[in-house]
Amino acid sequence: MQTNDKNLARVRIMADFQFGKGCGDILFPDSVTFRLSKTKRVRQVFNSNDHIATVRASDGMFTLGIEGARSLHDFLPGPHKRVVVCEDAVPFVSQGKTTFAKHVTSIDPELRAGDEVIVVSGSDELLATGQLLLSPEEILVLDRGMAVDVRRGRDQA
Template structure:
């Protein structure tokens, strides 16, 4: 199962991300149907495999591991400093707050939300393509799943 999780991460985020996210100490839980569902390290969730498409959603820990591994601007959406505290608590990152974005990001992908200083703020699902995030001034850009300051 560990090999499968690493393959999914490498496919989704790029070569090497599987090992960065899932070390040898990774444990996993299966769904009722026997499929890979949750991946943990020391009892803390790293990621969940989405049932609808088999891709990963990251927890705050998973986002931090990926952030530490991937060089900027990979998988990153940069937001303004003044809204970072709101987004870090799990608030939506709106298009008008986006300063820059990795041009390789696609709508629907899991992304890392960082502030202008490069600090990890949250992880979530990109709603818009990079060009749209930069051009549109209304609506959500990233639906935040896990903020770094959530209790």
Template sequence: MINLARMLADIQFGRGAGAALFPDDTTFQLSSTQRLRYLISGNERIATVRARDSHLTLSMLGAKRLHVAFSHPRLRVVASPDAVPFVSAGKNLFARHVLYADPEIRAGDEVLVVDENDRLIATGRTVLAPDEMLQIKRGVAVSVRYGVEENVRRG
């Protein structure tokens, strides 16, 4: 099952993501239908396999591992200094506060939200495409799941 999780991560985030996210000591839990559901390190969740499309949703631990594995600008959306306190507390990132977005990401992708110095502040799902984030000045750009300051699930 860990090999399946690594393969899913490599497909979703790029080559090398599976090994970075899920080292050999990773454990897993199955859903009631015996499908891979949760990937765990110790007693902390790394990621969840979303049932509807088999995409991974990241916890802060998973986001931290990808942040170390991939250099800037890969998988990142950069938040303005004004937005950092709110986003790191788990609030959504609005388009007017996006300074940069990796052009390879698409709407609906799991991303890392960072500040101008590439410090990880949150993880979430993009609502807009990178070009839209930079051109549109209204609406949510990234629906934040977890901020570094508060691990409260959102969206």
């Protein structure tokens, strides 16, 4: 098995663990390329120069690029891994701005604080990807504070 094959198998297993069974194959097709650290560990994954994901050095989990979020969004049925925001927040979130608790209309109840999430509109249109800062229960009860630290917005330059 070549190094690329080992890396591909490793990232697919981690994606299945983090996002659910089958997500590894969807996120990382055979054509992906890797950017490695100085210690030869996978740091970033690309497909045709599109950023799919980055591996966090602190815990080995993935942070999604917008292309990775798009792949997961197309594969996973709602409400899995989704945070739904009101229409007032759509232009801001799609530009990469923070998602606040008062703008969240619904959320996947299986999520936990710290999870990588997909932020969508009420019509399930992909807006952004980021890290959930509060639990679903807290978000739905609170009317203030940051809910998702948006990493990449769909319309971000």
